[in-house]
Amino acid sequence: MHTDSADVVIVGSGMGGGTLAWGLARRGISVLVVERGDYLPREPANWSPEEVFSGRRYKPPDLWLNADGGEFRPGVHYVVGGNTKVYGASLPRLRERDFEQTVFPAGVSRAWPFRYADIEPYYSQAEALYRVHGATDDDPTQSWRSQPFTYPALPHEPYVQVVIDRLRKQGVHPSSTAMGVDLAPGGSCIRCATCDGFPCRLGAKSDAETCALGPALAGGNVRLLTNTRIDRIDTSDRNQVTRLVGECEGEPIQITGGSYVLAAGAANTAALMLRSFDDRWPKGVGNSNDLVGRNYMMHNNTHLAAIDPRRKNDVIFQKTFAVNDFYDDMGDGFPGGSIQLIGKVQGSMMKTHATRAPLSVLNRLARHSLELLVMTEDLPVPTNQVSVTPTGQIVVRWERTNYDRHELLLAKTHKLLRAVGYIGIFEQRFTIDMNSHMCGTAVGGADRDTSVVDGLGRSHEVANLFIADAAFFPSSGAQNPALTIAALSLRMAAENDWA
Numbered sequence: 001m002h003t004d005s006a007d008v009v010i011v012g013s014g015m016g017g018g019t020l021a022w023g024l025a026r027r028g029i030s031v032l033v034v035e036r037g038d039y040l041p042r043e044p045a046n047w048s049p050e051e052v053f054s055g056r057r058y059k060p061p062d063l064w065l066n067a068d069g070g071e072f073r074p075g076v077h078y079v080v081g082g083n084t085k086v087y088g089a090s091l092p093r094l095r096e097r098d099f100e101q102t103v104f105p106a107g108v109s110r111a112w113p114f115r116y117a118d119i120e121p122y123y124s125q126a127e128a129l130y131r132v133h134g135a136t137d138d139d140p141t142q143s144w145r146s147q148p149f150t151y152p153a154l155p156h157e158p159y160v161q162v163v164i165d166r167l168r169k170q171g172v173h174p175s176s177t178a179m180g181v182d183l184a185p186g187g188s189c190i191r192c193a194t195c196d197g198f199p200c201r202l203g204a205k206s207d208a209e210t211c212a213l214g215p216a217l218a219g220g221n222v223r224l225l226t227n228t229r230i231d232r233i234d235t236s237d238r239n240q241v242t243r244l245v246g247e248c249e250g251e252p253i254q255i256t257g258g259s260y261v262l263a264a265g266a267a268n269t270a271a272l273m274l275r276s277f278d279d280r281w282p283k284g285v286g287n288s289n290d291l292v293g294r295n296y297m298m299h300n301n302t303h304l305a306a307i308d309p310r311r312k313n314d315v316i317f318q319k320t321f322a323v324n325d326f327y328d329d330m331g332d333g334f335p336g337g338s339i340q341l342i343g344k345v346q347g348s349m350m351k352t353h354a355t356r357a358p359l360s361v362l363n364r365l366a367r368h369s370l371e372l373l374v375m376t377e378d379l380p381v382p383t384n385q386v387s388v389t390p391t392g393q394i395v396v397r398w399e400r401t402n403y404d405r406h407e408l409l410l411a412k413t414h415k416l417l418r419a420v421g422y423i424g425i426f427e428q429r430f431t432i433d434m435n436s437h438m439c440g441t442a443v444g445g446a447d448r449d450t451s452v453v454d455g456l457g458r459s460h461e462v463a464n465l466f467i468a469d470a471a472f473f474p475s476s477g478a479q480n481p482a483l484t485i486a487a488l489s490l491r492m493a494a495e496n497d498w499a
């Protein structure tokens with residue numbers, strides 16, 4: 001059996017794990033990152049819609065089960081950098097209110113174990129680390145910030161600017177998307193049409209490998225084991241993790257350390273804890289209160305394609321504005337969410353879902369469409385849950401929550417889009433397999449009866465076990481999650497005693 005060890009062992013090299021490695025390296029701590037996947041190759045296929053979308057080139061063959069036992073292919077990427085290798089690099093902060101309890105007509109979005117002010121300095125650090133370009137003065141709903149953005153907002157292309165001008169006439173405030181790309185002077189970003197959902201062939205996207213793990217590895221305190229999957233966490237009688245067990249390049253491996261951090265992504269982190277059951281932990285390690293895997297969230301999301309047959313959309317880099325006017329209040333006293341442009345969709349990408357439509361028709365539609373994402377908050381409920389079968393396969397029980405808010409924001413978005421000239425609007429509502437924003441399966445909190453880890457990610461029950469990924473989220477807010485995951489990791493790295 002192979003063996004390895006380090007002061008801190010991190011499972012997973014995505015947004016949570018990669019950023020934590022960077023933060024710990026700065027403190028001079030020796031870190032071993034264990035990643036089940038390999039480096040994602042830079043190759044022509046990176047920018048092929050057919051390879052990336054229809055061919056699922058960078059997705060694993062994993063099949064997960066829904067509540068009825070039906071199989072689905074999850075939106076996960078097992079590569080160095082995790083899901084950030086293909087993400088859209090939209091990196092907004094959650095709002096101050098998102099860290100407090102919010103009551104919706106359909107239920108409660110729970111408070112975080114700390115306030116916005118406690119994480120704010122780490123948001124600034126994360127924005128600098130991930131080269132976030134943004135503006136401080138165009139979004140009236142933005143929370144206060146101690147630092148301006150290091151980089152200016154991305155300029156809007158002429159087609160997008162016309163939409164913004166028309167939206168302003170409708171009384172809303174389109175604001176710059178906070179984007180993590182390398183557009184500083186001398187930067188490598190060319191603002192191409194293959195950013196959102198594609199790997200970057202130029203290394204210009206601010207993913208966790210490029211911005212955090214790579215620099216951490218170069219510094220000397222951090223090592224990375226690729227193609228190494230952790231299958232089990234073993235503990236001693238004294239409620240300490242003693243080793244991780246798994247497979248490296250097909251051979252068994254055991255890894256020991258002082259502290260062990262799970263950053264395998266919300267579903268895999270919970271699954272790893274649940275698979276690690278024994279006589280002392282019959283419900284899985286660190287799971288006496290049976291909360292591991294519960295409170296699974298993934299946002300209520302819908303993609304829209306809005307068609308104006310009279311205007312050709314010749315944009316290349318489309319994702320430059322969002323409308324947050326309805327974030328805190330949809331006019332009825334309750335929060336709504338965010339309306340965002342997404343990367344320009346090509347006909348062949350539409351074909352992944354509109355399988356029966358001829359490509360020529362989809363291409364014609366794509367030349368006249370503007371694509372958006374409407375995002376609202378889903379709620380943490382214990383019955384939305386990740387579990388594992390006796391053979392270890394992941395099961396996701398998921399029903400939509402708080403969906404009336406989503407319907408309302410969709411209706412408002414339709415109205416706005418029609419008012420600015422779009423006469424046809426197609427919707428694609430996210431289904432269980434579109435779980436790219438999943439979170440909440442091992443929530444952070446002060447109360448050990450209602451949470452799995454404390455406010456700094458340490459297990460309430462196993463002193464040297466931590467969680468540093470989206471599993472920590474007590475509630476999801478309605479902004480893209482990655483910057484918050486990074487800020488959480490930086491806070492964990494700085495404020496925990498890792499001795």
Ligand SMILES: Cc1cc2nc3c(=O)[nH]c(=O)nc-3n(C[C@H](O)[C@H](O)[C@H](O)COP(=O)(O)OP(=O)(O)OC[C@H]3O[C@@H](n4cnc5c(N)ncnc54)[C@H](O)[C@@H]3O)c2cc1C
Nearest residue numbers: 012014016036078082083088089090230264469470480482
């Ligand atoms: C197409 C797409 C677009 C997105 N766009 C955006 C966006 O614009 N903005 C935004 O904020 N968010 C976006 N997201 C979501 C964002 O990427 C995720 O929220 C974020 O990456 C999650 O971070 P994480 O650390 O929780 O998990 P991940 O980044 O998924 O990392 C988990 C890592 O753990 C590894 N791993 C899993 N199991 C094991 C194991 N047993 N042993 C060893 N290693 C393991 C995985 O291989 C992976 O590398 C997008 C996601 C997708 C898929």
